[in-house]
Amino acid sequence: MKLNSLEDLLLHELRDLYSAEMQIMKALPKLTQAAASPALAEVFAAHLDETERQLDRLDTIFEDLGEATHGASCPAMEGLLEEGQEIVAEEGDPAVKDAALIAAAQRVEHYEIAGYGAARTFAEQLGYSEIAELLQHSLDEEHAADDKLNNLALSEVNFEAANH
Amino acid sequence: MKLNSLEDLLLHELRDLYSAEMQIMKALPKLTQAAASPALAEVFAAHLDETERQLDRLDTIFEDLGEATHGASCPAMEGLLEEGQEIVAEEGDPAVKDAALIAAAQRVEHYEIAGYGAARTFAEQLGYSEIAELLQHSLDEEHAADDKLNNLALSEVNFEAANH
Numbered sequence: 001m002k003l004n005s006l007e008d009l010l011l012h013e014l015r016d017l018y019s020a021e022m023q024i025m026k027a028l029p030k031l032t033q034a035a036a037s038p039a040l041a042e043v044f045a046a047h048l049d050e051t052e053r054q055l056d057r058l059d060t061i062f063e064d065l066g067e068a069t070h071g072a073s074c075p076a077m078e079g080l081l082e083e084g085q086e087i088v089a090e091e092g093d094p095a096v097k098d099a100a101l102i103a104a105a106q107r108v109e110h111y112e113i114a115g116y117g118a119a120r121t122f123a124e125q126l127g128y129s130e131i132a133e134l135l136q137h138s139l140d141e142e143h144a145a146d147d148k149l150n151n152l153a154l155s156e157v158n159f160e161a162a163n164h
Numbered sequence: 165m166k167l168n169s170l171e172d173l174l175l176h177e178l179r180d181l182y183s184a185e186m187q188i189m190k191a192l193p194k195l196t197q198a199a200a201s202p203a204l205a206e207v208f209a210a211h212l213d214e215t216e217r218q219l220d221r222l223d224t225i226f227e228d229l230g231e232a233t234h235g236a237s238c239p240a241m242e243g244l245l246e247e248g249q250e251i252v253a254e255e256g257d258p259a260v261k262d263a264a265l266i267a268a269a270q271r272v273e274h275y276e277i278a279g280y281g282a283a284r285t286f287a288e289q290l291g292y293s294e295i296a297e298l299l300q301h302s303l304d305e306e307h308a309a310d311d312k313l314n315n316l317a318l319s320e321v322n323f324e325a326a327n328h
Contacts, residue, residue: 005325009260161169
């Protein structure tokens with residue numbers, strides 16, 4: 001990682017996001033399978049499609065910048081997904097585990113909200129308006145995914161969990 | 165970790181937050197020292213005081229519940245703070261490094277926003293209104309800390325970084 005200019009920093013943020021999205025893409029099928037609630041499984045499955053599109057957007061951005069996608073790992077996302085994996089592996093009540101999976105997934109969404117928010121702002125500041133727009137699109141999707149998880153927790157999953 | 169009831173899950177979330185806050189408390193002095201902008205150093209120093217009060221609140225909650233604070237690690241926060249540490253250790257332009265530190269710190273804030281949000285909701289659902297209120301207080305502080313970092317990035321640090 002080089003940090004000599006705002007352009008270096010934008011590139012670092014984009015590579016961090018790329019590593020995060022790749023890890024999320026691998027983890028989502030396991031989360032979908034682990035969900036007891038069909039509605040939750042559906043949210044995870046839909047987010048897999050979204051994640052693929054977000055990776056496509058990042059590919060477009062790297063192409064525009066003439067830079068390679070690789071070069072950063074994202075240890076934070078490793079830790080975040082490890083926490084999700086621990087819940088999947090745990091014995092327990094299916095409804096309570098669903099509520100736990102939602103809480104873990106919302107931490108993942110919030111990581112991405114912070115990451116896309118920072119990258120979007122740096123792109124704007126560098127005058128890369130098309131790149132900023134692509135990042136804003138993914139940021140909006142992450143906010144919407146977080147809202148969907150929230151609504152599902154409040155409308156269904158937590159009540160199930162409280163009654164067990 | 166047990167996940168047989170919503171109470172188990174609340175306890176798991178609280179222990180995760182406790183581990184996260186302890187790690188943040190250890191990391192903040194290093195971040196304060198690494199910040200080139202005096203305004204950023206001040207935000208980090210103020211958040212150290214806040215973190216201590218948030219840990220006190222968690223102690224009160226564990227006492228109320230008659231439970232021990234320990235029992236969970238938080239691998240996600242380990243990864244998040246590792247990313248911050250990488251920036252501190254990196255060579256580079258001081259203003260660009262400050263912008264990178266802000267982006268890393270906002271990821272930490274977002275982790276806590278998701279964590280306190282989930283724990284607050286579970287406490288509400290269990291009818292623990294005083295505990296929910298304490299968690300809401302910390303949640304509001306995390307939102308405010310995130311806003312402060314955002315404003316600092318937009319009003320000062322990113323412009324510095326863009327001019328280097």
